[in-house]
Amino acid sequence: MVFQSPILKAPVTSSDRLLLEIQRAIVEGEIAAGSKISEPELARRFNVSRAPLREALARLERCHLIERLPNVGARVVKLSVEGLISLYQLREELEGLACRLAAEHMPEQEIQELQALLEKHLQTQRVRDGESYYQEAGDLDFHYRIILGSKNDYLINILCDELYFLVRMYRVQLGMNGPRVSRAFDEHKAILNAIANRDGELADLLMRRHIGASRHNIELQLQLRETG
Amino acid sequence: MVFQSPILKAPVTSSDRLLLEIQRAIVEGEIAAGSKISEPELARRFNVSRAPLREALARLERCHLIERLPNVGARVVKLSVEGLISLYQLREELEGLACRLAAEHMPEQEIQELQALLEKHLQTQRVRDGESYYQEAGDLDFHYRIILGSKNDYLINILCDELYFLVRMYRVQLGMNGPRVSRAFDEHKAILNAIANRDGELADLLMRRHIGASRHNIELQLQLRETG
DNA sequence: ATAAATCAAAGTGTCGACAATTTGGCTTTC
DNA sequence: GAAAGCCAAATTGTCGACACTTTGATTTAT
DSSP states (O other): OOOOOTTOOOOOSHHHHHHHHHHHHHHTTSSOTTOEEOHHHHHHHHTOOHHHHHHHHHHHHHTTSEEEETTTEEEEOOOOHHHHHHHHHHHHHHHHHHHHHHHHHOOHHHHHHHHHHHHHHHTOHHHHTTOHHHHHHHHHHHHHHHHHHTOOHHHHIIIIIIIHHHHHHHHHHHTOOSTHHHHHHHHHHHHHHHHHTTOHHHHHHHHHHHHHHHHHHHHHHHHHHHHO | OOOOOTTOOOOOSHHHHHHHHHHHHHHTTSSOTTOEEOHHHHHHHTTOOHHHHHHHHHHHHHTTSEEEETTTEEEEOOOOHHHHHHHHHHHHHHHHHHHHHHHHHOOHHHHHHHHHHHHHHHTOHHHHTTOHHHHHHHHHHHHHHHHHHTOOHHHHIIIIIIIHHHHHHHHHHHTOOSTHHHHHHHHHHHHHHHHHTTOHHHHHHHHHHHHHHHHHHHHHHHHHHHHO
8 A cells, every 4th residue: 555645636737747756766765865866867767858857856855855956956865863853853843733733723523533543543453563564654644634633734734745755755764663653553542632632732742752752763773774 | 225035045047036036026015915927927027938937936836925726827825814823823833943952053153143143233223213124134134043043954944945935025015013123122132142041941932922922913914904 | 196177978957839728708508 | 697618819838959057087287
């Protein structure tokens, strides 16, 4: 099962399709982190001219998957401990805010749907066994819904459209697995409970801890990889 | 004096120049809020082809100054109370975080330079008299430096490159003036003092209050305009 | 042998033209 | 008279070609 963003609009134009394909390729490491991007080469690979490709590159830059220099070109970003810390600092803050706002604005129905979703996940064999990929999708889905529940368009845009692809890249390429998978599940439930009780402050606090723990987990793996 | 972003890179390419000019035109209302943008017309106006113009439009979308629909085109954003609230909710959170990080990471020298800048502003006649435009630039300059002091690249990018043009648009088009101008000055000093004392929590709190007060001020003017 | 200068190959930025889609007014129909 | 269908004008999306810049390998000079 390939994870599909819940806020995904159907790709109508050619550069929309390009964006999705290249995003996936970068996130999954098919286009290596740190590698240079050649516009002519990519254009040939996807059978398009450079015009829609450059449009897609502009959007890739927006979600921090590539970096561009004028007259020089684009590079896929590198993953680093500092980058991860900066990214998760922001996530803690923004998703904490999202929780507070969701506790205020999320309609009862959306809360109930999300509760049902968690129950469904819990009954999935793969989650109980700690299989990582499914959990990956389930976890992102959970966070997405909370963010959407905040009803703050700028916040939604920044988190879902600009930051989350990079988050996924860190998690996919560093293999988010191990004992945290099942513990994350309980944390999700606690957060959602707080929101259901309209306790924004508690939801905020729990979400910050949840993301902090997640950061710590990936951080360890990154340091292992760098020293090993 | 025209305010110049401290993080501004020299425009090297044609679309860089376009971006700056159109940004200014939109922020100052020369291109009206809510109006449709015609690519052929703008291209003629600036004597360029549509290629660099579209590149610039992509970046304008990134900083929330225009909204685009596939196969339909671009529109300048409208200013609204809800939009302002959403925007300032984010600012409170993000600039609060910036203060905490700045208290931790900002070098002594940068702090001293910023203190000197505040003193210089205080001695400027126009600020004492509450003249708005100079204060406008000075205020933004202050906020920029705190944000840069956070040393978190994602945070810097989101605030300075993506959100601040919209903030300026609200302030320019609604005329940020009145008694808040001089009071803002004292608040700046208090925030900087907290950072100099490496008291991140206090700086965070003061910054949130500062931005909240600023939001309240503009909000009043927006409601007056809408009901009047 | 090292460093500066040179030059061709490759890549990026921009242009004008064409294809595909939307828009708004007109006709037709109920 | 209102709604649906239709057509032409305008606008957006895409293409291939050209100009300018960077790159890095080779040559030249110290």
